[in-house]
Amino acid sequence: MNAEKTIHDLLRLMLAKNASDLFITAGFPPAIKVDGKITPVSNQSLTPAHTSELAHSIMNERQWKDFEATNESNFAISPPTIGRFRVNVFVQQGRVGVVMRTINTKIPKMEDLNLPPILRDVAMIKRGLVIFVGGTGTGKSTSLASMVGYRNENAADHIITVEDPIEYVHEHRKSIITQREVGIDTDNWFSALKNTLRQAPDVILIGEIRDRDTMEYAIAFAETGHLCLSTLHANSANQALDRIINF
Known part of the structure; x- marks a missing residue:
């Protein structure tokens, strides 16, 4: 064979x-x-x-x-x-x-996903924490990719993604896109996230919040003046809050 x-x-x-x-x-x-x-x-x-x-x-x-x-x-x-x-x-x-x-190798447009127009404004904010919540296959990563794509087309920033694995590959547009895959570009989540702020990011995408340490980094990034985007496996906003509190 x-x-x-x-x-x-x-x-x-x-x-x-x-x-x-x-x-x-x-x-x-x-x-x-x-x-x-x-x-x-x-x-x-x-x-x-x-x-x-x-x-x-x-x-x-x-x-x-x-x-x-x-x-x-x-x-x-x-x-x-x-x-x-x-x-x-x-x-x-x-x-x-x-x-x-x-x-899908094509970065989806927000309008193609029928995402609320307000997310265009959210994608352009300077600081904060945005978490897409849902079950497997509900479009969390795709929605995040569309937000990053919109920011990339409309702002001159440095956007860093840390993922396992990298799903959507972004090309440089107005922004510089740095994409790091755990296990290939960095040994582990902790090492990548620990060093992210040294790379002068404006936007930080964490592929998935899986544990307390990752959640703490996401909150810290938002508190230090960055826009942090991520996903969380949960079936509702209430369940997501419960998971965050009990990590």
Whole structure:
């Protein structure tokens, strides 16, 4: 098996079928999710050796080494001429599994997402903390990307993002965009966030608030005169406040 070619062929099929996700699982054929339903794309089930080889083919040696140590890995890939994809590699029942999700490489406009017009003003404020709250797949990262894109088009600032992984890749417009991926551009969240203020930012995007330390950094950034943008997994504003208080 040419693992890299197999992955690329599956990704092309995924895009052709307008699928949201690709699943690589031992004991089951490669499968894609279209309109919320999982559909196998082959008659042949994958062996544990196959899934491990396919996962290894899309990871660099550092990522593979970290994965072997933790049994978890999150990153993004951009195969030339194909697209950009968010990747989660994990272990289940002692076997390697992979889920890959399509990332829209075009930075969405706020009007295309039907976001409230007031968010244009929010995107341009000098300081504060903005957190998008919702469940998985509800558009938190996409909404943040549209706000960063709007600021990038309309202000001459330095915008820093710290993400795991980087989803939307922004080009420099009026602003300088610095995007750092945890595990690739920096060892960990703590190191990246600790040094962010030394990089003279105007806007700081934290991909996700996951713990108390990250929350404290987000609040500190806002209190020191920066606009901080982030996301939080919660089903409502009340649940979000409860999570923030009880981190």
